[in-house]
Each structure stands twice: as C-alpha cells, then as structure tokens.
Amino acid sequence: MTSIEQMMNEDMLGNDMPKILAIDDQIDNLITIKAVIKAYLPEYHVLVAQNGPDGIDLAREEQPEVILLDIIMPGMDGYQVCQKLKFDPETDHIPVVMVTAIKTDSASRIKGLDIGADAFISKPIDAPELVAQLKVMIRIRQTEEKLIQEKARVEQLVVARTMELSAANEALIESERRLMFHIENSPLAAIEWDSNFAVTRWAGEAEKIFGWSASETVGIPFNELNIVYEDDLPIAAKTMGQLTNSDSNYVIAACRNYTKSGKLIDCQWYNSVLHDETGKMVSVMSQVLDVTDRKNAEKELMASELKYRSLIENSSDAIFCVDEKGQYQFTNHLFASTFGKTPEELIGKTFWDLYSKELADMRFAATKRLFETGESESLEVEVPLPSGTQYFWATTNPIKDDSGKVILNLTHATNITSLKQTEEALKNTVTRNDALLRAIPDMMFLFDTDCRIIDYHSNRTEDLYVPPEVFLGKNVEEILPPELVEATREKVGLLMKGQSCDNLVYQLEVNGELRHFESRYVLCGENQVLSIVRDITESKNAQDQIQAGEQKFRDIFNHSADAAFIFDVRGKLLEVNRVAMEQYGYSYSEFLTLTMQDLIVPEAGKNVPEPGNFEDQVRVFEETHRRHDDSSFPVEVHASKIDFDGQPCILAHAHDITSRKKTEAELRESSQKIEAIITASPDGIGVASLEGKMQVVSDRLATMYGYAVDEIPELLGRSFFDFIDSTNHKMLRINIAKLVAGEGAGRVVEYLARKKDDSRFYVEINSTLLLDSKGNPECV
Secondary structure, eight states: OOHHHHHHTTTTTTOSSOEEEEEOSOHHHHHHHHHHHHHHOTTSEEEEESSHHHHHHHHHHHOOSEEEEESOOSSSOHHHHHHHHHHSTTTTTSOEEEEESOTTOHHHHHHHHHTTOOEEEESSOOHHHHHHHHHHHHHHHHHHHHHHHHHHHHHHHHHHHHHHHHHHHHHHHHHHHTTTTTTTTOSSEEEEEETTOBEEEEOHHHHHHHOOOHHHHTTOBHHHHOOBOGGGHHHHHHHHHHHHHSSOSEEEEEEEEEOTTSOEEEEEEEEEEEEOTTSOEEEEEEEEEEOHHHHHHHHHHHHHHHHHHHHHHTOSSEEEEEOTTSBEEEEOHHHHHHTTOOHHHHTTOBHHHHSOHHHHHHHHHHHHHHHHHOOOEEEEEEEOOTTOOEEEEEEEEEEEOTTSOEEEEEEEEEEOHHHHHHHHHHHHHHHHHHHHHHHOOSEEEEEOTTOBEEEEEOSOGGGSSSOHHHHTTOBGGGTSOHHHHHHHHHHHHHHHTTOOOOOEEEEEEETTEEEEEEEEEEEOSSSOEEEEEEEOHHHHHHHHHHHHHHHHHHHHHHTOSSEEEEEETTOBEEEEOHHHHHHHOOOHHHHTTOBGGGGBOGGGOTTSOOGGGOOSSOEEEEEEEEOTTSOEEEEEEEEEEEEETTEEEEEEEEEEOHHHHHHHHHHHHHHHHHHHHHHHOSSOOEEEBTTSBEEEEOHHHHHHTTOOGGGHHHHTTSBGGGGBOGGGHHHHHHHHHHHHTTOOTTOEEEEEEEOTTSOEEEEEEEOOOEEOTTSOEEEO
8 A cells, every 4th residue: 555545544444434435546636526425425535546446455455445447558458457346245235426538538438337337427526426326325235224124134034934834734633644643732712513414522722713602602503603704705714614525434624613702713623523434414513723923924924925025026136945965945036047947948948958868967066065165166167058158156155954964055156248248359459450451362551651560460462563672661752653543642631631532443563464453441540541452353253254144144145046035033134135136026125125924825824833933944835926016936945044234034935836836737727637548447556665665556456455545545555566476476576676677668467366254366467667757767
C-alpha cells in the first residue's frame, strides 16, 4: 500500500463501519470521490487504492459494500481487476461500478458487463449520479445478503419439516399396525357403532377430542350427532356405504368435524368393520385422530416450500439434489432444460442416465466423497451436450439431518461457457490474428497522408511490383506508373476527407507478366490509409473464358438446324435463333413479347410439362405449334434446364416433324390394309421372329390348328415348332436358314402339322422373309 493510500485509509481499516472502496491511479479522482461520498453518504467510510493489486487485497480484507473501479490504469487495468474480483469467492458478491472516460463507449460497457461489472458511470463524475448509483448497488448488495440468509433459513426449515413429516407418517403407519392390540389404551378416540350406526361405545379420548361425554352420545344415531362439517357429509356417507356394502374390512377417511363447543377440527377416521359368520355387518370400530395441528403444519410447510421453490426456479443457476446413490431427488427447470428434459422426467434418474459411463463414474465418486467428508466443494465441471460442450462452476453443499449425517447433496451450477469462450478467445487473439494475416493471400500497403508507403504485408515477395527496400518510405510517384499514381492519390484523398471511394482495378507488369489487380482502400486510424490489393489475374482470365464460352454457346444456338428458344420458368421468351424466326414468321422483337405458351395450340399441349416443372434431365415431347399466320404444324421438342443471365431458364429445340407424321400415317394405312388382307385370306397367316416366337396369328390359322379365336393371345410368344411334328423340325430349321441367307423365298414346302388335340395333318407353307427399315432380316 502506498503512503498516500495509508494516509487516506487511516483509521478506517478493520472497523465495522460500512465501506466503499475506490480504485483509481489518479489521486485527484480519489479525493473527489471521497469528498462526494462523505458529503452525501456520511454513514459510509471510503477506502482508496491506486492500483489493481492493492484494491483486490483491500476488497478481500475489508469486504466493502460497493467498489468504484476506474477502467484505464497502468499495469492491471479495470477489466482485469473486475475479472479477478468476480472469480474470487471472497469478493464475487461485491457490486462493481466501472468508471469510464467516454459516456457513449458501448464497447467498454459490453466488455465490462461480460466480465461481471454491475454498473457504469462516466467521467467527469456527476455527484448526484454517483450517489444514486452507489445507493442502488448498496440496496442490491443488501437484498442479495437477505436472499442468501432467507435461502439458508428456508433450506434448514425444509429439512426440519421434511424430517417431522417423515416421522409423523412412520408413527401413523406403526399405530395402524398395532391398532387392534392397543385399542383400549389407545390415545385415539375410540367410537363403536352398531349395525345402524348408533353409538355403542365412546372412549375417554373421544370426550377429550369432541367435548361430549359417553353418557351424552351412547345410543345416539350418527345422523343426530351433528359432528361432521356440512360440506364433508358426502365423505361420511361414502365411508358408511363402503363399510356396509363392501368386502373391505378397513376404511380410512379424513373429514372436518365439529366439537361440542362448535370449533371445527380436522380428523382422520380409521374404521374397521366386524361381520358375523353370514357376512352381515355387526359393528364398526372408528379410531379418530385429531390432525388439526398437523394440517396447519403441512400448510405452513407447503407455503415455505413454495417460497423456497420460487427462489430456486427463479435462480440463474442450475440447481439439483442427489442422494448417496447418485439419483436425482430434485432439479429446477434450468438444470433439466440443459438436457432437454423437464424436472419431472429427471426425478429418479441417475448420473448414468445423463452422462457417459466415464463422466457418470467421476460424478458418482465426487458425490461419494462429499457424503463421506460432509464438506462443501466448488469446482469447474465440463458437460458434453448434443448442442456442444458447456462449462459450469459448481458448488455442492451437503444437507444433513439432526445427527449430522449427510442425506443429500445440493449443487448450484453457474454456466460459465461464455466466460470460458471469452478467455479462450482472448488467449488466442494474437496467435489467430497472426495466422489469419499469414493466411490472407492479399497484399497490404499502409499509406500516410502524403501517400508514402510506411508498411506492407505480402506472403510472396516475388508478387511485388518492386522489392520492399525500394518502395518502403517512398512516395507513390517514385514507384508506380503516372496513371496509377493519380488514381491512388485520389482514393487516399477522398478517405482523408471522410468520404468513401470505390475499388480500383488496374494492371501492372510483374516479373515480365501482365497481371490484373483490384485494390480496396480503407481508413486506418486518423492519418493512415490501408490498401488491400488482390491479384485477380486468374479470375479475370476465367471471366474471359466464360465470355468466350458464352459466345460459343450463342454461335451454336444461332446456327442450330432447328428452331431454338430460351424462356424463363414463367414461360417468357428471352432469346430465339434465326431458324425460329424463319419457321414461325415472327421478328426477333415480336418473339420477345410472347411466352412459350403463345406458340402452342392449346388443345395439343395438354400433356406438355409447365415451364416451372422441368427437372435437370432432358425432356422430349411432342406439341403442335402455331405460326404468325395462325397456321399450325407438329414439332418434337427437346427441352432442358440451363442458367441464362444468372437465372434458371429452359432451352428448347423444336424440330418440325410434319414429314415424319405423314410417313407414320402412311405406315398406319399400310398396316390396316395388310391386316384386312390377313383377315380376308382363306389361308392361315402367321408371323414369327427369327428365333421362332409367334408374333401374329390370323383367325383362320388358329382355327386350322384347332384353337378358338379367343385363344389367339395365348398362342403369341409360343414357338412355331410347337405346331410342327418333331420329325419335320430339322427340315423347318434348314428352310428358315435358307430364307435368312436369301435363298428359297416364295418356295412352298409340305409339313406334317400338329393340332391342339395332338392329332396330325398336312399343310403347305409358303414362307417369306420380312426385312426392317434398314434391309436387315426381321421376321418370317
């Protein structure tokens, strides 16, 4: 501690007066702060420290109500001091008000809040604002201390009430088990009823509980006693019905009862029924316990538990309790939601249900250790989750019974993931920035106001226009060509005036090769400009190649033998070729006012896919198109998706198929004539493939072989050897081979044929070889 600090803190150290600690390297600021607090808050002593370490020591020793912390100090700055204070369990509860020199410095405020600062005040210090901030922080500190004390009190009360309730339940169960044996000496009220529910016995405790004597009640029916609260009469009626009509020998009921004085009490009724050998009810014995005090205690306990739960559920920490087996007995919503669960889903689960075996074993070992030592522990915990690893600062406190035995471990876990990430980011900033700079392929040049190059960055010195020793410290006039000098000075000048400037694209000859560059200029500080230079030679060459490719595409498009169209997904025509204009009779400008649908005859385009439904593969379909003069003609369209001027479009080639359609019609007409000839012929006519499979069977041929006309579909695909006797198969194969070789066409050969019923008959077969469109043998 400095001599100034000793002088200003004299007589204030170690006393019980509330204190405010001010940490600032400027003695004038400390004097001002001390004077303001003395004037407005005379009940508080002001401690001062001129550096971070002294301030931290004073905070630990004196436990001030609030700490005023200047941000900018030599050595350890305000951020570092705040971080150490907030990570120290002895000082993390003390509110910290950071003093900043710039009122609107949001970056400083955000950084301070991230490391735990509670408030900010700007220089020059406004006395009323300072006093107001201090009062708020003092109230927060006092409120937090009250909450901590209340929380501890509630925890103790919950444990005590839980033990009381547990003991009461155990006593109740034990008393029920021994009820019949101790009935005469029981401290409970004993009331016996006959089969009509009239009182036959009224034990001494009954008089103490209800106020009536036995002489006043024996012989009185239940409905005349008026001992049951009106709203609970259905409970009494239900109980009596169960005792009368049920096979159950024992019924417990709870209801509110009146005493002789009119007081309302809560009672627990233990009813047992005695049956005779025929099963008829003989009597009922009711053991009655006055549970009014217990009910009131339960209500108080429930109210206390609700208050405790409210504190826990509104906590910013994840909170949970586990027993000695590592089984969760309680969690708040924040802890459960970390694992994507609700608290109800986690109750009864174990470490092994949430973590890997290795992590679960580690947590169980720590739990076991705390149950053995009974000591609190704090440590950093890593929690792997599907969304990423989270880090928590976990403090575990054992909960003990009256004997000092640990029954549960209560853990408060604060999520410090952001803090860990910030620390890691700060730690790696310099390394990362260096690595990023080395990884950037761009060159960088730093200019002063006179366009002098004062620094540079380049991964490859061979990429520089001239070596560094030539250009460093030199004006651009001494280095660059005149046209580039003028452009550079213009850009730097605009930025120095606070204006913006565009990127500069230029070319230079570097090492005998013409290279293309793009330079972006940004203001760096107040009097410097950073030029970021990128070599765009490869992208420029690629762009030239793309343009050449586009020109090639346009040449192919324009010289296509078919009409070619490019249209967007809505069908609007964007480009057509010369053939399209010739075939359709529209000019180029007229085409660009149309859609592809305008060219299609509506009735003929029902099966044509919409422009927006084209897939990546080529689609082939037929349409009927309409010319400018409204005449129509058939086309075969080949369409596929392409990118055109930066948007998805359709490229379609329309081939005029008028001639093909005419040929197809002629073929259909010819086929119809052949079919008529086959039908009218008195001879059986059939067509078979070269492999002998039947393809056509005339009605006459089917009936000749004993088959009905409706059986012809079954004959198709069968071998014609099935219809010739096996003794003639060799001769049939030889004759077919001669036909394929061009011999024996039109020759009539006699064969022994085989009918459906396996009988034989002789036929004359005149065979002819049919050729395909290319003149190749196709069938017989």
